Amino acid sequence: MSTSLIAMGVAIFLVINLVIGLAALSLIFGTFESLFGKPKLTILRATQSGNFFAFGFKWNSSKEPVKIDKVGLRLFNPFGNPTQVEVSKSFDAKTSSFATEVDMGPGFIELLGAQNFDFAVVQVVVQSSKEGIAWQFDMKGPKFRKLVSGANLSVDQFTKEKALAADKGSKPPIDIPIRSFIADTVPGKGSQLAIPTNPAFAAQFAGTAASAVSGGAVAAPGAPAAENFKIAKVWIEPGCIVCNACEDIYKDVFEVLADTCIIRPNAPLDDGLRVQEAAEACPVEVIKFTKAS
Numbered sequence: 001m002s003t004s005l006i007a008m009g010v011a012i013f014l015v016i017n018l019v020i021g022l023a024a025l026s027l028i029f030g031t032f033e034s035l036f037g038k039p040k041l042t043i044l045r046a047t048q049s050g051n052f053f054a055f056g057f058k059w060n061s062s063k064e065p066v067k068i069d070k071v072g073l074r075l076f077n078p079f080g081n082p083t084q085v086e087v088s089k090s091f092d093a094k095t096s097s098f099a100t101e102v103d104m105g106p107g108f109i110e111l112l113g114a115q116n117f118d119f120a121v122v123q124v125v126v127q128s129s130k131e132g133i134a135w136q137f138d139m140k141g142p143k144f145r146k147l148v149s150g151a152n153l154s155v156d157q158f159t160k161e162k163a164l165a166a167d168k169g170s171k172p173p174i175d176i177p178i179r180s181f182i183a184d185t186v187p188g189k190g191s192q193l194a195i196p197t198n199p200a201f202a203a204q205f206a207g208t209a210a211s212a213v214s215g216g217a218v219a220a221p222g223a224p225a226a227e228n229f230k231i232a233k234v235w236i237e238p239g240c241i242v243c244n245a246c247e248d249i250y251k252d253v254f255e256v257l258a259d260t261c262i263i264r265p266n267a268p269l270d271d272g273l274r275v276q277e278a279a280e281a282c283p284v285e286v287i288k289f290t291k292a293s
């Protein structure tokens with residue numbers, strides 16, 4: 001066999017090996033990309049209570065150079081009330097992975113406090129308004145609630161830990177109005193939520209604005225006034241999301257701290273109706289009480 005034939009054989013062998021190697025590498029990196037290159041949402045601990053939603057979002061901004069400027073939360077709750085809630089908010093556009101805390105408005109509390117939330121699905125949608133791109137993360141109600149109430153990292157801690165650009169605040173360039181829908185329930189399941197914004201109950205609540213402002217429980221016109229009662233014991237079970245609702249209703253009894261709510265020492269226990277009102281307003285139903293006999 002001549003030397004040139006041997007050299008040609010070696011060259012062909014090397015080229016085949018190179019092609020196989022490149023194919024293997026591209027397969028490996030493709031798999032890594034599909035496994036680890038997907039945008040990732042992390043729900044964080046809001047440092048401000050109530051309507052605030054904190055989250056971190058990581059994506060490959062060199063591959064997808066978009067400006068992210070909006071987050072939305074959607075509740076699909078076919079077996080409860082309300083059956084659907086959607087809130088969205090704009091913030092300063094981000095061009096690389098970030099973490100931020102956004103005031104979602106009262107719709108966020110309504111969403112968390114929906115009846116039959118455990119059977120609902122929550123979608124978190126992170127969007128680029130300009131490019132018309134959105135990433136959607138679906139999870140069941142209990143998982144979402146657990147992530148929100150159990151989040152440990154704040155925006156600052158997450159930013160530091162992931163070496164992200166510092167968040168410069170979340171003042172919205174355009175304040176998108178909060179939208180909330182109350183749709184019909186699935187026939188035979190649940191009942192309509194009796195709140196003033198539900199068209200089905202509009203007549204019932206007509207003219208009750210004054211009593212709502214005074215801080216008392218809202219009663220339908222003509223309904224007999226509920227009799228007040230004394231409380232034997234009131235307490236908070238684990239799971240408070242520090243929304244402030246209870247303290248707003250009855251601050252002599254409830255005190256909201258940085259990460260939970262407590263009952264004030266020597267809290268008055270003679271206005272059971274207000275304690276009951278606070279318990280009913282608690283979106284995660286952790287306020288418990290017993291009536292005095």
Ligand code: SF4
Pocket residue numbers: 236239240241242243244245246247254256260261278281282283284285286287
């Ligand atoms: S106890 Fe309930 S109403 Fe009060 S702050 Fe906690 S979650 Fe809100």
